[in-house]
Amino acid sequence: MKPAVPFLDLKAAHDELSNEIDSALLRVARSGWYILGPEVETFELAFAAYCEADHAIGVGNGLDALELALRAVGVKAGDEVIVPSNTFIATWLAVSRCGAVPVPVEPNEFTYNIDPSRIEAAITPRTSAIIPVHLYGQPADMDAIIPIARKHGLKVVEDAAQAHGARINGLRIGKMADAVAWSFYPGKNLGALGDGGAVTTSDADVADTLRMLRNYGSRRKYENEVLGVNSRLDPLQAAALAVKLGCLDAWNARRQSVAKRYLDELAGEPLTLPFVPDWADPVWHLFVIRHPDRDLLQKRLAEAGIETLIHYPIPPHQQAVYASCGFLSDATPMPLAQRFSAEVLSLPIGPHLTDDHVSQVISAVRQSLRS
Numbered sequence: 528m529k530p531a532v533p534f535l536d537l538k539a540a541h542d543e544l545s546n547e548i549d550s551a552l553l554r555v556a557r558s559g560w561y562i563l564g565p566e567v568e569t570f571e572l573a574f575a576a577y578c579e580a581d582h583a584i585g586v587g588n589g590l591d592a593l594e595l596a597l598r599a600v601g602v603k604a605g606d607e608v609i610v611p612s613n614t615f616i617a618t619w620l621a622v623s624r625c626g627a628v629p630v631p632v633e634p635n636e637f638t639y640n641i642d643p644s645r646i647e648a649a650i651t652p653r654t655s656a657i658i659p660v661h662l663y664g665q666p667a668d669m670d671a672i673i674p675i676a677r678k679h680g681l682k683v684v685e686d687a688a689q690a691h692g693a694r695i696n697g698l699r700i701g702k703m704a705d706a707v708a709w710s711f712y713p714g715k716n717l718g719a720l721g722d723g724g725a726v727t728t729s730d731a732d733v734a735d736t737l738r739m740l741r742n743y744g745s746r747r748k749y750e751n752e753v754l755g756v757n758s759r760l761d762p763l764q765a766a767a768l769a770v771k772l773g774c775l776d777a778w779n780a781r782r783q784s785v786a787k788r789y790l791d792e793l794a795g796e797p798l799t800l801p802f803v804p805d806w807a808d809p810v811w812h813l814f815v816i817r818h819p820d821r822d823l824l825q826k827r828l829a830e831a832g833i834e835t836l837i838h839y840p841i842p843p844h845q846q847a848v849y850a851s852c853g854f855l856s857d858a859t860p861m862p863l864a865q866r867f868s869a870e871v872l873s874l875p876i877g878p879h880l881t882d883d884h885v886s887q888v889i890s891a892v893r894q895s896l897r898s
């Protein structure tokens with residue numbers, strides 16, 4: 528049975544813009560230009576401007592954006608890269624794909640983002656970079672992280688896959704680090720009609736290297752300078768993204784108003800609500816609550832027709848791919864990441880959730896906590 532309140536309605540976002548998107552797709556189809564070219568360049572310029580960065584480089588997906596950004600700032604095989612213990616697996620996979628080792632650092636208990644005060648203890652002579660993740664659309668504490676990186680000569684690559692449009696002290700995420708990786712997976716705040724990704728940066732050399740890396744390591748056709756890949760943002764996706772970018776601020780504002788209602792109307796209930804530091808403007812990719820009896824709460828909400836999801840049920844260090852590889856000794860447990868994975872629950876949020884839906888979610892949560 529279809530839930531009364533779906534977690535996210537992707538088709539509604541498309542329907543709002545379907546005329547413009549349809550004609551953009553047709554324009555690409557009829558142009559005869561199907562790899563990189565003007566549609567990709569137009570979107571790259573618009574997205575860089577939106578992020579207040581000097582350069583945007585469109586790539587195939589968010590995981591490639593992270594991997595290529597790491598390689599462009601100089602991360603190489605054998606390096607260690609500091610990652611949050613509490614993140615989506617792609618953050619770690621990007622490090623592994625460079626032949627480097629992800630070194631997890633536990634989150635702040637209130638923001639769920641990497642805890643800057645725990646980073647220095649994880650730095651070794653092999654550490655070359657830090658990846659802060661703006662998880663759930665809540666900005667990580669870049670003002671604390673960047674000075675630590677500079678002090679130790681480390682590069683910083685932001686994982687902004689969930690944070691299109693978020694701000695720190697009024698400044699957009701997109702250029703504070705050496706490189707910032709984005710995903711346009713359909714469910715993200717800015718989503719394509721398939722896979723897509725980008726890297727933004729204000730470092731011209733990093734941008735230049737990324738343009739080579741995504742295109743066979745080539746600057747000029749049939750001249751290959753570095754070990755590149757084929758990971759180029761598709762012009763069809765770029766054309767659709769350029770249309771959707773025009774709506775991003777309005778959609779984020781709508782998410783913000785849903786979040787405000789949840790925060791106001793669920794305050795005082797016996798659950799943990801998201802915490803927003805006063806320097807942060809989150810974009811509410813997800814609205815994540817915590818409850819010790821999460822599975823029961825999720826079951827009751829499902830019975831009330833409210834679809835919820837868990838981000839994420841298994842932390843990366845407990846995934847089979849990493850649990851068996853031996854670089855994480857038993858001496859480095861990740862109790863916060865583990866606890867959060869057992870307690871987090873994502874309520875429906877998105878630009879097309881109606882006021883009535885929000886009211887239904889709020890009353891169902893209240894009901895479930897009382898029964």
Ligand SMILES: *Cc1c(COP(=O)(O)O)cnc(C)c1O
Nearest residue numbers: 588589590615617618688710712
């Ligand atoms: C979605 C996501 C990615 C990966 O993006 P893809 O486009 O799916 O490869 C990376 N990091 C985080 C935090 C994400 O949410």
